Amino acid sequence: MNKRAICFTALLFSLVIASASEIKIAPLAVYDGDGNKTEAPYNPSKAIHDELEKHWFGGLINFSHISESKYGIPVTIIDAHKICASERADYLIYGYLKKNESSWLCEVKLYDANGKKIIKEFFAGDSIDHYDRLINVLCQNILFGIEEITGLNKDELRQKKTRPMELRIPVSLFYWNPVDSNWGDKILGIAGVNAGIELYPPQPVIVSNEKLIDFSARFNLSWNIGINKKNTYPLVINTMAISLPVLLHVHFNERHSLYGGFGLAYNIELMSIKPKYENEKFLYQNVFSFETIAGYEFDINDKARLFAEMAFDFHLLGDGFVSVKPCLGASFYIFKERR
Numbered sequence: 001m002n003k004r005a006i007c008f009t010a011l012l013f014s015l016v017i018a019s020a021s022e023i024k025i026a027p028l029a030v031y032d033g034d035g036n037k038t039e040a041p042y043n044p045s046k047a048i049h050d051e052l053e054k055h056w057f058g059g060l061i062n063f064s065h066i067s068e069s070k071y072g073i074p075v076t077i078i079d080a081h082k083i084c085a086s087e088r089a090d091y092l093i094y095g096y097l098k099k100n101e102s103s104w105l106c107e108v109k110l111y112d113a114n115g116k117k118i119i120k121e122f123f124a125g126d127s128i129d130h131y132d133r134l135i136n137v138l139c140q141n142i143l144f145g146i147e148e149i150t151g152l153n154k155d156e157l158r159q160k161k162t163r164p165m166e167l168r169i170p171v172s173l174f175y176w177n178p179v180d181s182n183w184g185d186k187i188l189g190i191a192g193v194n195a196g197i198e199l200y201p202p203q204p205v206i207v208s209n210e211k212l213i214d215f216s217a218r219f220n221l222s223w224n225i226g227i228n229k230k231n232t233y234p235l236v237i238n239t240m241a242i243s244l245p246v247l248l249h250v251h252f253n254e255r256h257s258l259y260g261g262f263g264l265a266y267n268i269e270l271m272s273i274k275p276k277y278e279n280e281k282f283l284y285q286n287v288f289s290f291e292t293i294a295g296y297e298f299d300i301n302d303k304a305r306l307f308a309e310m311a312f313d314f315h316l317l318g319d320g321f322v323s324v325k326p327c328l329g330a331s332f333y334i335f336k337e338r339r
Contacts, residue, residue: 024087025049026094027068028108029075033100041131044097044106051139053254064302077111077118084113095122103127104134108142163214166200166336170218170307172329190237190323192224198331212251218263219244235274241267243291260294265313290314297331305331 028045032038049065066083074080074094084092095108103125110120124138172194198218206213220243227236245263252258267287274280295309311325 022087022089023091024083024089024093025065026074026080026083026092027066028094029073029096031096031098033098038099040097040099044135047135048093048139051135052142080111081113081116084111090114099128101128104131106134106138108138162202162204163200164336165202167334168198168331169196169334170198170329170331171195172307172327174325174327176323176325190224190226192222194220194222194327194329196220214249214251216247216249217244218247236272238270239267241265245291245293247293249297255299257297258295259297262290262292265289265291288316290316303333307331
């Protein structure tokens with residue numbers, strides 16, 4: 001299976017030499033021996049997608065399943081081309097299953113939207129009691145067919161391919177307390193919001209143990225506010241910060257990834273204090289800090305992802321402190337380079 005997986009990945013990469021491709025899997029039609037629509041034990045196109053995505057390296061192609069409710073089931077090349085045009089997809093996998101009294105037969109096609117033609121057909125068949133085996137054999141046939149087309153290997157592709165540039169907008173909310181006892185004794189808590197832009201620059205494809213590794217750089221703007229505890233003098237602190245962390249991402253598959261990194265931050269702190277028996281004071285200071293980040297990302301689709309992260313800030317100047325900030329947020333796609 002590993003050899004076939006390499007060949008499958010090779011074809012997908014070879015198909016996207018000219019562009020960052022959108023590969024879609026359409027719902028498969030299921031017919032009985034008389035040509036009437038019937039049902040399979042479970043969704044065949046979704047099962048094919050779930051198997052094939054194991055061999056997908058995120059960042060180079062978008063590989064997804066289309067539900068039947070969106071466009072129906074494509075039967076002809078015209079149907080396939082309409083779906084590709086609506087989805088802005090470069091390729092579509094579609095076809096049908098035929099359920100006879102004692103057997104399954106399957107035919108799947110790979111449609112090229114740019115060339116407006118079928119570039120490969122895949123077939124499978126099995127007894128009626130072995131639907132699982134039918135799907136597995138079909139996936140293997142797809143991988144064998146791709147090996148026949150390409151003759152490329154994954155090492156060559158890693159050397160030739162680069163991850164295209166991508167821009168995202170991350171937005172998050174956080175709430176934290178200073179770890180330092182001096183500040184921690186006075187401040188009830190600090191809440192705030194982050195917003196910025198995250199750049200994935202063009203970079204070589206790095207794959208380790210079947211996991212894609214890439215890098216990004218963030219430009220974050222944040223605002224937070226904190227108030228005093230009840231047993232201390234009135235205090236309000238507002239902080240505006242700019243941070244520039246560099247992050248390393250490890251993608252386990254197209255949905256789940258972990259990341260971590262570090263960077264410098266610049267903080268402008270405005271504080272209103274009214275000590276007992278004294279007039280209210282307004283204080284201002286510039287503070288530099290060193291920030292480290294660790295987080296988890298979940299891709300909802302190719303447009304948005306959710307993330308949860310923990311940020312550790314080490315304030316370097318003034319009456320500094322260490323902060324631990326848990327954050328929850330979302331990141332939204334705004335641009336991806338097309339080749």
